[in-house]
Amino acid sequence: MQTSVTFKNLDPSENLKAYVGEKLDRFDKYLYNPAEASVVLSVEKFRHMAEINIIGDRLNIYGKEVTDDMYSAIDIALDKLEKQIKKNKQKIRKHRVGQKPNSKENIGEDTRFGEDDPSHHILVKNIEYKPMDVEEAVMQMGLVNDNFLVFTDARTNQVNVLYRRKDGNYGLIQPSS
Numbered sequence: 001m002q003t004s005v006t007f008k009n010l011d012p013s014e015n016l017k018a019y020v021g022e023k024l025d026r027f028d029k030y031l032y033n034p035a036e037a038s039v040v041l042s043v044e045k046f047r048h049m050a051e052i053n054i055i056g057d058r059l060n061i062y063g064k065e066v067t068d069d070m071y072s073a074i075d076i077a078l079d080k081l082e083k084q085i086k087k088n089k090q091k092i093r094k095h096r097v098g099q100k101p102n103s104k105e106n107i108g109e110d111t112r113f114g115e116d117d118p119s120h121h122i123l124v125k126n127i128e129y130k131p132m133d134v135e136e137a138v139m140q141m142g143l144v145n146d147n148f149l150v151f152t153d154a155r156t157n158q159v160n161v162l163y164r165r166k167d168g169n170y171g172l173i174q175p176s177s
Helices: 014-029 068-097 133-145
Strands: 002-008 037-042 047-054 059-067 106-112 122-128 148-153 161-163 168-172
Touching: 002 014, 014 037, 014 047, 014 068, 037 068, 037 161, 047 068, 059 068, 133 148, 133 168
Parallel strands: 002 037
Antiparallel strands: 037 047, 047 059, 106 122, 148 161, 161 168
């Protein structure tokens, strides 16, 4: 991690620079790409302030702490940054997987049809669908990343499937009367 340490109202100290660099190295395991850290250490009367800003992996994380001791201010500010990084990375992981915390979808096991023919595998996905009209279903599709949405048409009370076409438009599958 590329680190720049700035001192305000404080004599520059190699010990403090080395301490900050050593502590910031533990964040390399959380950040996949090279990151830049700017650290400002300052003293005002009896208050020791540590301000740390880390930029990397599309993250901009800032932490500030004021205590009576510079080393403890650095440690507490770094703990705050670590919590922020972990929280942000967890949020990204959930988003990439496409899981929502209150998702009602249950994915079943891989079911085989015809045990003697292993080329046919079907993944069974049980979903709960609710009554809505087509316009509401289109709005729902805009909010989710799925390619299809199963819903009950509020007017006809029949199961419909709204899907996203390759050209960006939507298609609707509905049973014929």
